[in-house]
Amino acid sequence: MKAYQITGTEGFASLRRVELPDPFPKPGEVLVRIHSVSLNYRDHMNVTGLHGITGPVPRIPCSDGAGEVVSTGFGVTGWKPGDRVVVPFMPAWLDGDFTEMHAAQALGGACDGLLRELVCLRAESLVRLPGHFSFDEGSTLPCAAVTAWDALHVRGRVRAGETVLIQGTGGVSIFALQFARQAGARVLAITSSDEKAARLLELGAEKVHNYKTDPAWDAWAQRQTEKGGWTRWSRSAVRRR
Numbered sequence: 315m316k317a318y319q320i321t322g323t324e325g326f327a328s329l330r331r332v333e334l335p336d337p338f339p340k341p342g343e344v345l346v347r348i349h350s351v352s353l354n355y356r357d358h359m360n361v362t363g364l365h366g367i368t369g370p371v372p373r374i375p376c377s378d379g380a381g382e383v384v385s386t387g388f389g390v391t392g393w394k395p396g397d398r399v400v401v402p403f404m405p406a407w408l409d410g411d412f413t414e415m416h417a418a419q420a421l422g423g424a425c426d427g428l429l430r431e432l433v434c435l436r437a438e439s440l441v442r443l444p445g446h447f448s449f450d451e452g453s454t455l456p457c458a459a460v461t462a463w464d465a466l467h468v469r470g471r472v473r474a475g476e477t478v479l480i481q482g483t484g485g486v487s488i489f490a491l492q493f494a495r496q497a498g499a500r501v502l503a504i505t506s507s508d509e510k511a512a513r514l515l516e517l518g519a520e521k522v523h524n525y526k527t528d529p530a531w532d533a534w535a536q537r538q539t540e541k542g543g544w545t546r547w548s549r550s551a552v553r554r555r
Contacts, residue, residue, distance in 0.1 A: 315334055315335075315337075316331060316334075316430065316431050317331070317332055317333075317429065317431065318331050318374065318375065318429040319371075319372035319374055320361055320371055320372060321371055323363055325361065325362040325363060326361060328371075329375075332372075334430070336432055337432055337433065338434070339385060339387035339390075339434045340434065341387045342389055342437055343386075343387040343435060343436060344383055344385075344387070344399075344437045345383070345384040345386070345432060345434050346399060346432070346434075346440070347381045347382055347384050347431060347432055348381040348401075348430060348431060349379075349449035349453075350379060350381070350449040350452070350453040351378060351379040351427075351428050352378045352379070352450075352453040352458075352485075354377065354378065354458060356377065356422070356423070356457070357376050357377065357427075360423060369423055369425055373425075373426055374426040374427045374429055375422045375427050375429050376422045377403045377421040377423070377427050377428065378403060378421075378428070378455070378458075379400075379428035380398070380400045380401065380443055380447075380449045380452035381399060381401070382395075382396055382398050383395050383399060387434075390437045392437065393440065398443040398449070399441060399442060399443055400440070400443050400452045401421070401428060401433070401456065402441060403421060403456040403460070404417070404420045405435055405439035407419075454485065457485075458485030458488075459485075459489045461486050462486050462493055463493060466478065466490060466494055467493065467497075472494060472497050472499050473497065473498070474497060474499065475498065475499070477501075477539055478494040478500070479502045479535055480494075480501060480503045480504075482506070483513070483514065487503070491514070491517055491518060501519045501520055502519065502520060502522075503519040504522070504523045504534075504535075505525070506525060507524065508524060511524055521538055
């Protein structure tokens with residue numbers, strides 16, 4: 315199979331396309347052909363060394379992907395060839411509290427990721443891709459979308475009529491914008507250009523502030539909420555009751 319590997323600490327210069335043996339599913343595993351991977355900023359940091367090399371080299375980057383089942387190992391039920399699946403960012407974290415063991419098995423960091431044609435994963439870690447999603451769309455969900463969902467619906471418990479502030483136009487923020495609007499919340503946004511501001515308005519943001527032309531975005535946000543207090547923070551969204 316074809317794959318890309320980080321082979322050193324020289325940033326993108328150390329990224330190489332290589333030929334590796336096709337993997338074979340062990341008992342309890344599923345062999346998946348990867349059709350799409352998405353790029354998160356974490357992937358950029360790992361390749362360029364901004365976050366440091368978090369695993370041994372050579373190492374295959376990229377944590378998020380979608381594809382189809384090729385074959386299954388002994389004892390696997392519920393999956394068959396041709397099934398469309400999403401690969402989770404942390405395939406070992408199935409339930410319970412987050413632990414260092416889960417972090418050590420995060421794809422594309424401490425262990426090989428998905429920038430390859432084929433991968434074997436535990437059957438119970440895969441998520442079925444709904445028919446109305448393309449592989450490209452499905453590949454964006456595990457890291458960015460789940461982070462935004464957790465911020466708004468798990469930790470924030472956002473409700474209709476509340477205000478959500480998103481910071482920037484990265485994947486997490488754009489998902490937060492969509493989830494917040496779907497929940498009936500109003501969305502404020504800050505960004506670095508008028509072009510991005512126009513796009514955020516098209517996507518449903520009520521008001522957008524360019525922090526390059528006016529760095530005092532915090533004062534702007536307070537004015538939009540009649541100087542109300544901020545009660546909940548997340549990586550991508552700030553919520554006001």
